[in-house]
Amino acid sequence: MKNAIKALVVDDERFSREELIYLLKPYESIQIIGEADSGDEAVMKSIQLQPDVIFLDVEMPKMNGMEVAASLQELKKVPAIIFATAYPDFAVEAFRHEAVDYLLKPYDEEQLGDAITRLKKKLKPQEPEFYSKTKPSKLAVEGDEDIHYLDPADIMFVYREDRVTKIVEKEKDYETKWTLKEVEQRLKGFPFFRIHKSYLVNLxxxxxxxxxxxxxxxxxxxxxxxxxSVSRNYVKDLRKQLEL
Structure with missing residues (x-):
């Protein structure tokens, strides 16, 4: 995983760690390099492993997540922090520690996808504009044994179902590990519009x-x-996009 973002997952509950690691698996840009079940262990492993990001629980015995975040500021390499907790009360304090994001349990896949996008922007600034003039014209979708390069003009719609994103053409469907939000970002510049939280349509x-x-x-x-189905929240903007 060359140039992958190295991540440390910290939570005193084993099942919470396992769930988050499972949800992060589809993101090829994220490499889980370790786990910690306490604040003390989180600081120690941050020194040893030097992660790029820590997914950090807040409510932990002895040393809580906020105290861990403060301690990490003393390190030579300060990792980015994404708080992951069941408690919304600490959000303001979390952003005082310059947190990239604040995820609430149970995890929402779309919010997790947004957090990963913000993390990438923070850790890997976009290339200068002169590099982006040769914009790729194909959407690469990895299959079990090969990679399909799809012409966005042939894609009719994209939808999310059972933690899988499906891309529909006239004659064939494809599946991808990307979230719907990630596909939407990749198709920017093409005539795709969100008609529902789970559907993206080629106008x-x-x-x-x-x-x-x-x-x-x-x-x-x-x-x-x-x-x-078009959610009523999207109807007005959809009509604006479609009508002269």
């Missing part, structure tokens, strides 16, 4: 929008029989 394929119930709509795509 070039939109054929019909019909009222459904309770302010929601159904969307029909050219070449597809199935109808997609």
């Amino acid at each position: 070039d394929y939109v054929d019909r929008l019909t009222p459904w119930f309770n302010g929601a709509y159904q969307l029909e795509l050219r070449g597809k029989k199935e109808k997609l």
Whole structure:
């Protein structure tokens, strides 16, 4: 994992550590290099392993997460911190320690994806603009044995189901480890629009929008029989994007 972000997961509850490590596995940019079940061990392993980021619980016996964060400021290499806790009360104090993010348990995959995106921006600043002029034109999707390069113009919609993101073309579907948020970021510059927290649609394929119930709509795509639900929160902006 060359150039991967090295992460240390700290939580006094084993199952919480295991859950977070499981949710982080799909992110190839994150390498779990260790775990700690107490504040003291977190500081010791930070010195030994020199992680780039620590996913840090707040409520721990003896030395809590805030005290750990303060101690880490004394290190030669200060890791980024993403607090991961069941308690919302410490959020203000967390950001005084310049935390990248503050995740609440039970974990939300979209929020975790946002946190990883912020972490990447903090640790790996974007290249100068002259590098980005040759924008890639294909979306790379890794299969079990190969990599598919998809033309965004051929993608009809993308959706998230059972912790898997699925990419739908006219004739074939693909699965990816990326979150829907990550796919949305990669497709920026192409005519994709979020119609629901779990759906992203290529506007070039939109054929019909019909009222459904309770302010929601159904969307029909050219070449597809199935109808997609449009959340009422997205209807107004969707119509602005579609209509002259």
